[in-house]
Amino acid sequence: MSNDDAARILVVDDDPGIREVLTDYLSQHGYDAVGAASAAEMDRAMAARTPDLIVLDLMMPGEDGLSVIRRLSGTGGPPVVMLSAMGEETDRIIGLELGADDYLAKPCNPRELLARVRAVLRRPREGAAKSGPALTFAGWRLDLLRRELSRPDGRNVGLSAGEFALLKAFAESARRVLTREQLLDRARSADSEVFDRAVDVQISRLRKKLDDGSGLEMIQTRRGEGYIFDVRVDKVGA
Structure with a gap:
């Protein structure tokens, strides 16, 4: 699969270590994965190319993840897999209510994230085919x-x-x-x-x-x- 054919995954997290681990792992499994350190960087990346899916940390400086989810859902944006510190059930529920498609507690296993990404991206293709x-x-x-x-x-x-x-x-x-x-x-x-x-x-x-x-x-x-x-x-x- 060429880079142009690969699904674009945008990993939005202010922690550079987490961004690097997740983008590297997703890239190794055939995705065009790029990172963004903030909502502002996410907007710039989306202006350059609309991602097929966003992996989004809820706790970020500046505009937080819940605000981003609300904004993306209101404009029919790409699906979102949100990441949140373990035990923050209120944020998880609010995120789902606002339009997130899935949830993972941090720290997350990259292999589990890969399974979630594949599952979310598969849904529309399966629906259209059947x-x-x-x-x-x-x-x-x-x-x-x-x-x-x-x-x-x-x-x-x-x-x-x-x-x-x-x-x-x-x-x-x-x-x-x-x-x-x-x-x-x-x-x-x-x-x-x-x-x-x-x-x-x-x-x-x-x-x-x-x-x-x-x-x-x-x-x-x-x-x-x-x-x-x-x-x-x-x-x-x-």
Whole structure:
């Protein structure tokens, strides 16, 4: 694989030792990995070339990682694997709520990070290969190739990679109750550590993004059972 073909991974961490270890390891495994010491350096690197994935430390001088995640999620930026000091559960939950796709506690094993990176990058490619171009429901359209969600009025709604995978899992199992475990099986890779709360916060984000003012509650909770996507879904363009 040439450098131009390799997925670009941007490692954002103010610790030069961690940046070097992670970028070297990812580079050894076929990725075009580069480092940035701050959010400002990240912005400059992204202006030069948009990365396919960002590995982001939450605790940085200047603009911190949570602010970066909020900003990237709001603009439909690349998927984010966040790094946080062990035990900082509040930051982890907030990061997931803001749009991060996965989480690793620091210090992290580079091999485990590699597995997370591969899992996150695999999701859209697998989704596009297994299904038709789009799924439609209640006037909404989920484009499986572009990973875009369009409202009934035609406006696009930004989705993180995790939100896209979860919504696709719901839409492909419409009107069937899914447990948390079944959602994790459909929306996330088996080699990615998952927390039950992560499903809850991503569902909460999806509910907000699917609220078009019509009062239709597409994602419903079934107490003691799981969740159901209670709307008719059609495949188009297959």
